[in-house]
Amino acid sequence: MEKIDIERDFFHTVGFDRAALYPFVSFFIVSHADCDHLTNSEDQWIPSIYLTHRNLKNVHYPITTIPWSGYEISTGKKRIKVVPLMFDKIRGAPNRLHCVWMDVSYYIYKESTIRGLLIGDLDVQDVQYVVKTVIARKVDFVVLPSYGGVIEAHGAEYTTQLSQLIEEAAKELKIEGMTIFARPHPITTEWADINLEIVTPQLCTSKHSTSKSF
Numbered sequence: 471m472e473k474i475d476i477e478r479d480f481f482h483t484v485g486f487d488r489a490a491l492y493p494f495v496s497f498f499i500v501s502h503a504d505c506d507h508l509t510n511s512e513d514q515w516i517p518s519i520y521l522t523h524r525n526l527k528n529v530h531y532p533i534t535t536i537p538w539s540g541y542e543i544s545t546g547k548k549r550i551k552v553v554p555l556m557f558d559k560i561r562g563a564p565n566r567l568h569c570v571w572m573d574v575s576y577y578i579y580k581e582s583t584i585r586g587l588l589i590g591d592l593d594v595q596d597v598q599y600v601v602k603t604v605i606a607r608k609v610d611f612v613v614l615p616s617y618g619g620v621i622e623a624h625g626a627e628y629t630t631q632l633s634q635l636i637e638e639a640a641k642e643l644k645i646e647g648m649t650i651f652a653r654p655h656p657i658t659t660e661w662a663d664i665n666l667e668i669v670t671p672q673l674c675t676s677k678h679s680t681s682k683s684f
Contacts, residue, residue: 476584477611477649480576481666484550485512485591486613489653489666496545496671497534499552501590502569508673515541517554517570528673540573547579561602569625570595573607586611590653594625598633601642612643613666616652616659637661 472477481491485498487507495515503523508514510529518535520526527532534541553573557563560571571616572588587609589600604612614636619629626632627638640661652662659665 471578471581473582473584473610474649476576476578476581477586477651478664479578480550480574480584480586481651483548483576485669486572486588486666487653488668488670488672491664491666492668493560493669495669499572499574499588501588504569504591504672506672507569507590509670510673511670515552519554519570539669540550543647549575549577551575553660555603559603560599561606563599563603567599571603573609573651581641584610586613588613589615591615592632592636592657594627594632594635597632597639600636603656604643604648609648611649611651612640613651613653614640614662615655616657616662616665617642617655618657634657 478491482497485495488498488509489499497515500507500514500516503520503525505525508525508529510531514533514535515534519535521535534556536552538554538556540551542551555571555573557567569591574586574588575583577583587604587607592615617633620626620632621629624632644650650663652659652665653670
């Protein structure tokens with residue numbers, strides 16, 4: 471299989487923040503506990519830092535909490551490992567970002583192992599750390615959120631600021647040879663090599679949500 475085929479197969483097997491390339495994945499990796507990233511219809515893996523978050527009380531499907539050391543599962547001929555990145559593993563970042571970034575490894579029997587970095591949500595100040603962290607970790611693919619615009623959220627000074635910064639980062643990473651996936655937030659985008667699709671309903675609509683995007 472070509473690298474891109476293995477990357478596609480990953481998102482046929484596993485979802486991320488309610489998005490995937492196939493509606494019937496084994497489980498979802500979740501970057502943080504905002505309502506629009508959680509669902510109540512599938513198994514979910516979420517970093518242990520969110521274990522006591524109020525939104526998880528409304529989730530009735532099984533939740534696997536991922537320790538900072540990571541969590542690994544084998545299913546048939548496939549092996550998946552997920553490691554949440556502590557903030558000191560993100561090049562130059564402060565000790566707080568909008569969500570936890572997830573380092574993943576995916577192995578299919580008799581095929582190459584691929585690695586990716588999954589980023590489900592970003593604030594304006596977070597974007598500056600994306601390119602150097604991705605390059606330093608030598609991953610094969612990256613998931614970035616795709617916004618049309620944001621209003622009074624994510625640290626944006628104007629509506630399209632965040633989407634423009636992410637597009638610039640995506641283009642830099644393409645030059646470095648990474649495959650770029652977009653997680654709709656809520657739109658698809660032209661800067662991605664592949665747009666994921668939202669395949670399951672969100673958990674709730676919260677007045678506490680930090681995401682006001684369109």
